Amino acid sequence: MTTSAPTTPAHYIWQHPDWPKLGFDAQALAHDLNQARLQQGRLLGLLDAIGLTEAQEITRELWVQEAVATAAIEGEQLDLAAVRSSVAYRLGLADASTGDRHVDGLVEVMQDATDGFASVLDGDRLCRWQSALFPGGTSGLRRIAVGRWRDHADPMQIVSGRPGREVVHYTAPASSRVAGEMARFLAWFEATRPASQRAASASPDVPATTLNGLARAAVAHLWFESIHPFEDGNGRLGRAIVDMALAQDVGAPARLFGMSRQLLVSRGAYYDALSQAQSGPPEGALDVTPWVQWFVQAFTRSCILSQAAVKQALDKAAFRQRMSGLALNARQIKVLMRLLEAGSSELGGGFLGGMTADKYGKISATSKATATRDLAELLQHGLLRVEGVGKATRYAVNVAGWNQPVTR
Known part of the structure; x- marks a missing residue:
């Protein structure tokens, strides 16, 4: 040099x-x-x-x-x-x-x-x-x-x-x-x-x-x-x-x-x-x-x-506020917090593949039947949204504007 x-x-x-x-x-x-x-x-x-x-x-x-x-x-x-x-x-x-x-x-x-x-x-x-x-x-x-x-x-x-x-x-x-x-x-x-x-x-x-x-x-x-x-x-x-x-x-x-x-x-x-x-x-x-x-x-x-x-952080805070007003069990809270932590795929996050009853059961250490009931309750509360039917059913947190990879 x-x-x-x-x-x-x-x-x-x-x-x-x-x-x-x-x-x-x-x-x-x-x-x-x-x-x-x-x-x-x-x-x-x-x-x-x-x-x-x-x-x-x-x-x-x-x-x-x-x-x-x-x-x-x-x-x-x-x-x-x-x-x-x-x-x-x-x-x-x-x-x-x-x-x-x-x-x-x-x-x-x-x-x-x-x-x-x-x-x-x-x-x-x-x-x-x-x-x-x-x-x-x-x-x-x-x-x-x-x-x-x-x-x-x-x-x-x-x-x-x-x-x-x-x-x-x-x-x-x-x-x-x-x-x-x-x-x-x-x-x-x-x-x-x-x-x-x-x-x-x-x-x-x-x-x-x-x-x-x-x-x-x-x-x-x-x-x-x-x-x-x-x-x-x-x-x-x-x-x-x-x-x-x-x-x-x-x-x-x-x-x-x-x-x-x-x-x-x-x-x-x-x-x-x-x-x-x-x-x-x-x-x-x-x-x-x-x-x-x-x-x-x-x-x-x-x-x-x-x-x-x-904006995503504000969405998370608002969602947690919605959760606090409902009688959720520990399993539901754990899974919802996991989905919130994953965030929106638009920022490089999102829960890969979407949430399923099988994944719910593994995360919360519960049976598939209990997982299905828990997910149904969360849908009724408006905390989750669902896409697909049968084996293709996927769940994501219901936050307006969030793009979740629910079908991958």
């Missing part, structure tokens, strides 16, 4: 002579930014209209989904129960955490990025975030450098494919450049935060400037990922920086926008957009408008998805 300015046209964004002056066309982005603000406002308006209890439950569930998603983007499957336990502890809803240091570390990083949005993001803080992601200093079975910038002599590359047939998608700046690159990035990040939040100690070498908060989050993510300062964990940390930038934008802890969930849904397009932006133009201005546009559009979709999640 070369660490000096190339004599041939730039192949990677950091080799461009204007790096790291990442610019974008604000006029070309105006429509997308307006749409993003519209959906963001609708989401925040929904939350303002509900009570504290419901808002707390929604915050918890969306945080859980974000933690699972940001790990899943990297191909890592977290234990859902452990994530829920860790999030509940961080929100003061449980006396003890899960005990899973790996899960706790990720949740702690997410909390610090959002709750601590007003504090300066510096190298020490980022190194502590990275250490939290890898308790014991290992990634899987591999030992890695934790709590410091990468320092290995080998190129830091993003590759795919089988051994011997690897495809190199991106090569980051050499390790010897990381400290300087990160110093410039962190100075920019501080200088571009909302004026009311800027620290008095901000670097005088970087003039303060005002950027659209969503565009700033997009640029910050691209810049950080292009440096790739750590031996591992860069993706999760880059998305934590996005969360911090979005919290700074609204001036409050923000875990509701669901960017990681949206990036997971469109993971292929996410990687493609990042890769195209990191390729860098061979000549001319270092314009990252296409990347910012893609990011802003993804943010808009994430807000719409979060609106649906908020």
Whole structure:
């Protein structure tokens, strides 16, 4: 890898002579930014209209989904129960955490990025975030450098494919450049935060400037990922920086926008957009408008998805209220709560295959005859709806607008 300015046209964004002056066309982005603000406002308006209890439950569930998603983007499957336990502890809803240091570390990083949005993001803080992601200093079975910038002599590359047939998608700046690159990035990040939040100690070498908060989050993510300062964990940390930038934008802890969930849904397009932006133009201005546009559009979709999640949480609360006014037995309550927990298939949930008398019997440990009677009572109460006949009969919670996979 070369660490000096190339004599041939730039192949990677950091080799461009204007790096790291990442610019974008604000006029070309105006429509997308307006749409993003519209959906963001609708989401925040929904939350303002509900009570504290419901808002707390929604915050918890969306945080859980974000933690699972940001790990899943990297191909890592977290234990859902452990994530829920860790999030509940961080929100003061449980006396003890899960005990899973790996899960706790990720949740702690997410909390610090959002709750601590007003504090300066510096190298020490980022190194502590990275250490939290890898308790014991290992990634899987591999030992890695934790709590410091990468320092290995080998190129830091993003590759795919089988051994011997690897495809190199991106090569980051050499390790010897990381400290300087990160110093410039962190100075920019501080200088571009909302004026009311800027620290008095901000670097005088970087003039303060005002950027659209969503565009700033997009640029910050691209810049950080292009440096790739750590031996591992860069993706999760880059998305934590996005969360911090979005919290700074609204001036409050923000875990509701669901960017990681949206990036997971469109993971292929996410990687493609990042890769195209990191390729860098061979000549001319270092314009990252296409990347910012893609990011802003993804943010808009994430807000719409979060609106649906908020509405689903309200539907669940209303359904539980209906249940509380009826004389249901423990079996019926258990099955209804399982169906509620599965949610609507429109948000990637739903009780797979629908509820049947056989499944009811297994879940509640009762006979098929009792299961059939229980289900008939729930139908009479209007708590369930039914599709199909005979062996094809399937049941789902009767919530208006919920799409359940009752026929699969």
